[in-house]
Amino acid sequence: MNNGAETMSENLPPYLSPSSSSLFDQCAMKWKFRYVDRLPDPPGEAALVGTFAHEVLEFLLQEPPQKRTKERAKELAGIIWPKIENGVDFLALTLGDDGVRNFKWKSWNAIEGLWKLENPSEVEVQDTERDVRVELEGVPFRGVVDRIDKEEQAVIVADYKSGKAPKKRFAGDKIRQVLLYAAAIREADGELPSKARLLFLGQETIETEVSEETLKEPLERLRNTWDQLNVACTSNIFPATTGPLCAWCPFVTHCPDGEQEVRQRFKGNRVRNDAPALEALSLI
Numbered sequence: 001m002n003n004g005a006e007t008m009s010e011n012l013p014p015y016l017s018p019s020s021s022s023l024f025d026q027c028a029m030k031w032k033f034r035y036v037d038r039l040p041d042p043p044g045e046a047a048l049v050g051t052f053a054h055e056v057l058e059f060l061l062q063e064p065p066q067k068r069t070k071e072r073a074k075e076l077a078g079i080i081w082p083k084i085e086n087g088v089d090f091l092a093l094t095l096g097d098d099g100v101r102n103f104k105w106k107s108w109n110a111i112e113g114l115w116k117l118e119n120p121s122e123v124e125v126q127d128t129e130r131d132v133r134v135e136l137e138g139v140p141f142r143g144v145v146d147r148i149d150k151e152e153q154a155v156i157v158a159d160y161k162s163g164k165a166p167k168k169r170f171a172g173d174k175i176r177q178v179l180l181y182a183a184a185i186r187e188a189d190g191e192l193p194s195k196a197r198l199l200f201l202g203q204e205t206i207e208t209e210v211s212e213e214t215l216k217e218p219l220e221r222l223r224n225t226w227d228q229l230n231v232a233c234t235s236n237i238f239p240a241t242t243g244p245l246c247a248w249c250p251f252v253t254h255c256p257d258g259e260q261e262v263r264q265r266f267k268g269n270r271v272r273n274d275a276p277a278l279e280a281l282s283l284i
């Protein structure tokens, strides 16, 4: 039989991804619920729209440049759609006819939104959906890079985003993520990308230079998160970080601190009416 310490060290993940790292930074307890306890956390409609759009664009950008048209994107969407609509996550949304139409409309808006940012026929694509597993600053890292482009011989790392673009000063977390991808590509291929881009479909491109200087903070932060994660998994102490996001946390009914936070905010009229925790805690 395992003793407690052995059991807990088994909880340490084999690698750290940018999303896992960011979740741990946000709230270690939430990280535990998702990655250790594996409580159900089905993606909502917005995340599934993103998945659908990502997949269409992945295949579109694998086409020869002259075939990267909206017509081809529509054909690809038609080919991929049955997989989406029959997936358990989509079925769990229980959308009616209008809901399904709305879902398709949002998805097409995201797909077509690429043309607002660039002409895909002019992009020199080196790779799509590249699964990179490397060690960064001693941390086992894994990331799936949406696209690696070549521009005037320079390598560019690009990531699609279907959600609302943040103001640049609030984009730190997402910029950090794409910079970590750039660091991983350097580790894997031996060449440092020159730029990292976030393509907010239909909205804007947020771009940052990649250099030793810009990589420093994301790499230090990754190392720091990994160290804290090791401590948490060994001690089985995962602090709860309460705040406004508790009202949107899918695990709030499992978390006494988060529940208390939401109840206080609700009393003070400081929770949006559409926050899922209100229904989960029977407050509305």
Ligand code: SF4
Residues within 6 Å of the ligand: 027, 029, 030, 033, 240, 241, 242, 243, 245, 246, 249, 250, 251, 252, 255, 257, 258, 259
């Ligand atoms: S409810 Fe709040 S404190 Fe609890 S796990 Fe979720 S985000 Fe963390």
